[in-house]
Amino acid sequence: xxxxxxxxxxxxxxxxxxxxxxxxxxxxxxxxxxxxxxxxxxxxxxxxxxxxxxxxxxxxxxxxxxxxxxxxxxxxxxxxxxxxxxxxxxxxxxxxxxxxxxxxxxxxxxxxxxxxxxxxxxxxxxxxxxxxxxxxxxxxxxxxxxxxxxxxxxxxxxxxxxxxxxxxxxxxxxxxxxxxxxxxxxxxxxxxxxxxxxxxxxxxxxxxxxxxxxxxxxxxxxxxxxxxxxxxxxxxx
Amino acid sequence: xxxxxxxxxxxxxxxxxxxxxxxxxxxxxxxxxxxxxxxxxxxxxxxxxxxxxxxxxxxxxxxxxxxxxxxxxxxxxxxxxxxxxxxxxxxxxxxxxxxxxxxxxxxxxxxxxxxxxxxxxxxxxxxxxxxxxxxxxxxxxxxxxxxxxxxxxxxxxxxxxxxxxxxxxxxxxxxxxxxxxxxxxxxxxxxxxxxxxxxxxxxxxxxxxxxxxxxxxxxxxxxxxxxxxxxxxxxxx
Numbered sequence: 001x002x003x004x005x006x007x008x009x010x011x012x013x014x015x016x017x018x019x020x021x022x023x024x025x026x027x028x029x030x031x032x033x034x035x036x037x038x039x040x041x042x043x044x045x046x047x048x049x050x051x052x053x054x055x056x057x058x059x060x061x062x063x064x065x066x067x068x069x070x071x072x073x074x075x076x077x078x079x080x081x082x083x084x085x086x087x088x089x090x091x092x093x094x095x096x097x098x099x100x101x102x103x104x105x106x107x108x109x110x111x112x113x114x115x116x117x118x119x120x121x122x123x124x125x126x127x128x129x130x131x132x133x134x135x136x137x138x139x140x141x142x143x144x145x146x147x148x149x150x151x152x153x154x155x156x157x158x159x160x161x162x163x164x165x166x167x168x169x170x171x172x173x174x175x176x177x178x179x180x181x182x183x184x185x186x187x188x189x190x191x192x193x194x195x196x197x198x199x200x201x202x203x204x205x206x207x208x209x210x211x212x213x214x215x216x217x218x219x220x221x222x223x224x225x226x227x228x229x230x231x232x233x234x235x236x237x
Numbered sequence: 238x239x240x241x242x243x244x245x246x247x248x249x250x251x252x253x254x255x256x257x258x259x260x261x262x263x264x265x266x267x268x269x270x271x272x273x274x275x276x277x278x279x280x281x282x283x284x285x286x287x288x289x290x291x292x293x294x295x296x297x298x299x300x301x302x303x304x305x306x307x308x309x310x311x312x313x314x315x316x317x318x319x320x321x322x323x324x325x326x327x328x329x330x331x332x333x334x335x336x337x338x339x340x341x342x343x344x345x346x347x348x349x350x351x352x353x354x355x356x357x358x359x360x361x362x363x364x365x366x367x368x369x370x371x372x373x374x375x376x377x378x379x380x381x382x383x384x385x386x387x388x389x390x391x392x393x394x395x396x397x398x399x400x401x402x403x404x405x406x407x408x409x410x411x412x413x414x415x416x417x418x419x420x421x422x423x424x425x426x427x428x429x430x431x432x433x434x435x436x437x438x439x440x441x442x443x444x445x446x447x448x449x450x451x452x453x454x455x456x457x458x459x460x461x462x463x464x465x466x467x468x469x470x471x472x473x474x
Contacts (some may be wrong), residue, residue, distance in 0.1 A: 069308050072347065075356035095392045105390045109346040110309065113339035117314035132468035135394045145389050149382040153342045155332045158373040 010034045010120035012111045013062075017052030019191045020126030020169055020211060024183035027168055028124045030184055036118060037065040038111050041152050042100075043073025043081045048201040052192040060188055068110055095134045096208065098195055108146050108165065115163060116156050123150075127167045128177070143167045174179035174216025184223055189225035189228050202229040247357035249254055249273045249348045250299075254289030256428045256450060257363030260291045260418035262297050264405055265361045267421055273355060275348050279337075280310025280318045285438040289429040296427055314338050333445065335432055336419040341374035345383050345402065352400060353393050354372055360387075364404045365414070380404045411453030419459055426462035439466040 011033035015021045028035050029090040037057040041050055050067065057065045074083040093142050104127060111123045127138040136142065147165040151157035169177050181188065193213040194203035203210050205228040217224035247269035252258045265272050275296040278287055287304065294302045301343050314318040315337040322334050341364060348360045366373040373379065384402040388394035418425065430450040431440035440447050443466040454461035 015432055066311070069306075069372045071306050072350060074303070075292055075354045090356070091255070095395070096304065099392055100350075101353035101392070102346055102387075102390055106346040106350060110345040113309060113314075113337075113343060114312055116338035117312045136392055137390045142386070142389045145382070145386040145444055149342065149379070149386050151338075152376070152382050153339055153374045155336055155338070158332070195462075 006061070010036065010063075011122040011124055012036045012038055012114075012118065012120055013124040014107055014111055014126065015039050015053045015057055015062075015065075016126070017049030017054075017056060017191060018126070018209075019174075019188055019216075021053075021178060022056045022060075022127055022186050022191045023123045023177050023184070024126040024166075025056065025062070026181055026184040026186045027056060028063075028122070028166075029060050033122060034063045035124075036061070036114065036120065037062040039067045039113060040070050040107055041063070041067055042070040042103075045081065046192065046195050046197055048197050048199070049192045052190060053202065055190040058154045059187055066114070070106065070110075072106075075101070087091070095136070098208070099135055102137070104135075105140070108150075111164065112150050113155065116154050119156075119161075121161065122164050122166060124166045124168070126169055126170055128169045128172065128174075130171060130173050140167070141158075141171055143170065143180075172182070173219070174212055175219035178216050178222055179222040182220075187225075189227075193226070196228050202227050203232050204229060238411050239465060246358040247271045247273065247300075247304050247352075247354065247355055248361055249275055249352045249357055250358070250361040251344055251348055251363065252276050252290045252299075252302075253288030253363070254291075254293060255363070255427060255430050256411075256418070256425055257365055257414060257448075258290075259293045259297075259425070259428045260414050260421070261361045261363040261403075261406060262293065263418055263421040263423045264298050264357070265403075266299075270328045270359060271300045272297070272361075273357065275344075275351060276302070276304045277344055277347075277380040278304055279307040279340075280442065282318065282436055283432050285434050285436070286429045288438065289427060292427040299456055303351070307343065307347075310341075310349050312338070320462055328337050331375065332445075335445065336372055339374070341372075341379070342383070342391055342405065347385075349391065349400065351389050356393075356398075358398065359401050359403060361405070363474045365411075367408060367410050377404070380407070408442065410456070411449055412456035413451050415457040415459055419457075425463075426464075430463070435466050441466060 011028050011029050012033050013025045015037040039053040073081050104220045150163040195207040195209045196204045248265050250272050251263045252274040276290040310318050322391040387400040430446045432446045433441045
């Protein structure tokens with residue numbers, strides 16, 4: 001096992017390819033952590049985000065990067081993984097159909113396993129409760145409950161080398177996140193937020209993720225580098 | 238969403254192919270649940286247990302059965318997934334090298350996702366704290382913490398359709414489990430407990446899992462149906 005000194009410097013960061021996780025990765029790097037980026041290929045409709053995750057991780061000089069293929073698409077139950085469920089184009093009441101059952105629980109569990117093997121104490125996730133879409137696993141009480149679980153579930157936790165789950169964007173608005181990332185040098189043109197992009201990664205401009213992102217750049221008064229498809233399928237800037 | 242009536246009758250059961258999970262599945266079936274068996278192929282050394290899981294699930298007439306391939310073998314860190322770490326043949330101090338980092342957290346997370354999609358309220362796991370090997374994720378406080386998390390993490394939990402995590406073997410000795418399963422009609426010859434079986438499923442007779450199992454049958458005064466390899470590689474009964 002590494003000494004506490006080594007351990008303190010390592011982190012596992014969930015990197016999806018979106019704007020929030022890119023900002024979190026930049027924050028973890030700026031805090032001096034040796035970052036191990038973890039990305040999931042879970043049959044998501046917006047698979048171009050996998051390429052975005054790769055670009056983001058490389059741009060921010062992670063120590064290591066892994067893509068875990070998670071064979072849960074057969075479950076269905078979400079517009080993001082089930083082609084039979086359309087991505088909503090207008091705001092909906094309650095938790096939207098883009099909710100993926102227990103997604104952050106599954107992602108954090110595997111991040112926890114990797115952190116324990118690495119001897120890393122810190123796990124970072126871009127969960128956000130302000131501009132979030134009502135997802136239950138993007139709330140502070142979820143993060144706290146997972147941290148409690150992590151320290152009961154593991155050999156490291158039982159032996160007093162506990163884990164910290166960091167969700168530093170939890171209480172920030174999208175525009176605050178964009179301002180923070182811009183200060184940290186994040187190149188948001190590398191990221192993809194859209195739930196329903198075309199095959200080349202151009203954003204639809206209509207889904208909830210696109211609307212939140214566009215409003216964030218407008219509110220932050222920062223030029224939006226997102227590349228959108230127009231309704232006829234041609235790229236617009 | 239199904240009505241509460243339907244929901245109460247469905248369960249997701251973690252079925253590994255071992256003795257404990259076969260008993261738990263028999264218990265869930267005897268409680269009247271429509272059982273959905275979930276098995277993980279996570280690069281375990283004792284892969285013959287995947288065939289055992291199939292036999293057990295079929296014998297107990299599950300409604301549905303899924304094997305999720307979990308690509309975490311690259312992490313290493315356990316004698317069960319890393320060929321460079323030998324399976325211990327003698328009892329060790331503390332948590333043994335067969336501990337797989339965060340395994341039950343990962344397994345329960347994916348079971349939770351499936352349960353939410355199915356509209357099932359009940360998740361069963363064969364975790365056991367008495368004859369267990371010191372694994373931190375086989376303790377009652379872990380199960381309680383996961384149940385708390387499950388109800389914070391999910392749409393179903395937030396909407397008041399909470400989950401119950403059942404670990405009915407938690408406080409039973411191996412011999413009590415074997416007596417219970419025998420009463421419920423479990424055919425233990427279908428199960429594999431050994432951490433290091435040969436390619437045909439014959440048990441090594443020497444690892445901690447084999448020793449616990451053999452002592453369990455002896456204490457229960459029930460004939461042990463396990464098929465062992467002798468030291469020269471020939472089957473002995």
